[in-house]
Amino acid sequence: MLAEQKRGIHVSQVELLCKDGCGYYGNPTWQGYCSKCWRKRTHKTETNRQENEFEEKKNVEKGRRSSSVMRLFWGSPSPPRQESPETPVAALKAFQSLEPGDFPGFLKVLHSSSSQRLQSQCTAFLNTIEAYHDLPIQKQSDLVQDFYQNIADHFSSLPEEQVSQMMEHIEKLIMTHLHKWVFCHDSCDDEQKDLTLQRRIKSLNWVSPQMLCVPYPNGGSDISDPYLPAITAIIEMDAKRAPQDKLACLSRCSQNVFQALALTNNQPANADDFLSALVYVVLRANPPRLHSNVNYIIRFGLPQSLMAGESGYYFTNLSCTVAFIEKLDGPSLNLTPEEFNSYMQGRRVPPQPLEGDGKKRARENREQLEELKKRQESVEQGVRALQEQLEQWVHCVQEQVDEVRGQSTLVHRCLAEALEKPTGNVRDHSLSALKDGVDQRIKYKESS
Template identity: 25%
Template sequence: MSLRFSGAQLLCKNKCGFYGNESWDGYCSLCFKRAKREEHKKEENSKSESPKSTSWFDFSEISLFGEKRKARLSLTSAFSSGSGSSSSRSPEAEPTPKADLISRQLLTLVDKQSFDFVAKTKKKNFTPEEFGDFITSFYDALAEAIRTKEDDDETISLCMDRAEANITSEIYQKLFAQEEDEAADIDLQRKIRALHWIGPAMVGAKLDRGLPEVKLLIDDAVTNFLQTNSSELPREKLEHLSAACDCIMQSLSISTSSSPSADDLLPALIFLLLHTNPPLFKSNLALIRRLSQPENLRSGKLAYHYCSICSAVGFIERGITEAELNLTKRQFEQFQKSEARPPTALMDFDFTTMRKTSRIVDIFDVDDDEVSSPALERLRHLKLQNEEFFSKAKKIKEELTSFSMHVQKEVSEISEKYSIAPDEQSENPQ
């Protein structure tokens, strides 16, 4: 058994084409919401005595992309309620230079609706995850509202960035590093600490740490992982995570002299996490999930990188076993207790040999797409050595046979030449 990954695992399990996330049961945010709504409906149907919704959030209030007309109607009601009290409030967020591209009318709409939304959340008593769902619904509804006035995608995305900045400054504290997240942070850090001895090759990460260029890129990736915690905006956090992934993809490509695939990224991310052990990492991932504009987590590069990282974290959280690392239980325990260090041959791939074969897949004579493991490589190496040994042994055996035949021949020639007759007396004593 070894670590094996497929990029397909990252997609929403509803096969809608968006990226999924473990925290949404493997769905994307849209399908998760839909699934939850279905579940909610079923529950409502079974509770025949209570027809009124007692749920924390009525999903019919803000509808999804498919039902535009209804969405617009519900939007008007959702945003007009309670607006009287907060309409005089001026937006606190500094307008960005990019905001010049957005019309005054749109700016007012975005700011007003963001701050009305923030005001609404103050009355609710949500768990962080419920809060996150509520925020996603707000963004979806806001995007719909903007689309009725503007169809340029770039302008819409600028408006959404502004809304994100508006609500982040107001509700960041409520959504970041809550009790549960902090427990998850500590748990992840503890698990990583126990695996600090793992080398890239042990998890199948094709990173050549011997190359200075690769080393620098790994350092950059580490810095980006750490900076995720120092930026506040979910978008900035996402960009740092994505930059880390870019560095890793680049170092994979330099290490293997080929273009890496999604299946190469995951093991390399697992190694990066083990190597960095970033603080408050689960809290940051959770904050991004709760507070990001949903579009950034559904499709595109940011979403792909975010969900790859979540998947790598999930892998470590579930616990990496000795079998997955091709180690014996005893070895695993020794390495964990720092009683022994894994040999270099196990820690890093032999890239010099790999590069000699021009393409990295050439030495893995399995499928091109399959990720090899250090153990598999060692086996192949052993097999080669074995074959060499046997061919040498065969040769020696042949040489020995010919040698002994040669000696026999010489002995008989000599004895014939000198015709030494056997001593009869000594053969039959007395």
């Protein structure tokens, strides 16, 4: 069925790469370029040169004034304090001994005396950004990216893999503190775009896996949905503060998508299968503040995390997914414009999937349980009726026994009085026989 339909979502590996041919992943937000090439294109060389000249002049003037003040009070400037050459070496060795992902260990080394210079740089940068948090968001993004580049030089003597690990720790440290200042910043329209995208996804809640050509088990429900772990993972992305933690949620979501495709498809998943399934997951999840999260990762994430590797591939596909949802139309779902508009306006509902064996068995089990429940209620009702009848019978018998006992007591009393009077033998024999008859009747009533 899926093979007969023309897939509306198609993307090749080449289309995911940067338009400049650098070999890294591009992004629709950067008009198909990677972050490195995009920054080169958007930042004019002349503007940078002028800003650098202005900064140099300002630093020279500031240094001149400082030297004048120092000479005024101290006579001559004191030489700068020299840092022991063994101190940075010891710090680098401590950083190098850390296990991958050991962020608490990184913080412990950072707060040690051997890493005082690096700690001071991080603290000064955080204070600067917090003090100037009203700057435009793009300017703050440039400052953070420049800070990453400067700090990377501090670890330049380490192997490349360890440099990446140290920069991930630096990113987590910096952005965990700056998240409240730069996420969904007032200088941009991320919040409005979040609401627009959320309404767009909500209006597409009728899109079925079959329309997207997503391999999906027949008769599936929310409980048996193989994509449910992926949906949960991408929803958790908004709760994270560091860009790498958000990318970790996306990676977990994407891996769950591939696992679901492997369970529902007999052949290995390709790029089109993955992208279609990711579109379905996003439509089902409708993640909170998705647009803001994507832009936050783009602005403040490490460039190497977005340009290459699994995280870069997954993030590029997520960006393509958002762009696809924003432009989704009838031909993308193998629908005519009239059918697409009917679904969007609620005048038409998608056909229900065929009932599979698992759902059929579940339905039969539910019917059997309902039948057993009805039979149990009927039995319980009969038991209650029988119990009421038994109680009535016992009550009736008890009344008869009490009545007979009352009569027998009266008869015994009369007989006793008659026996006390002197009479003939025949009369005594008759009274004794009458008494025996009454006793037997009482015993018969009690036994019944």
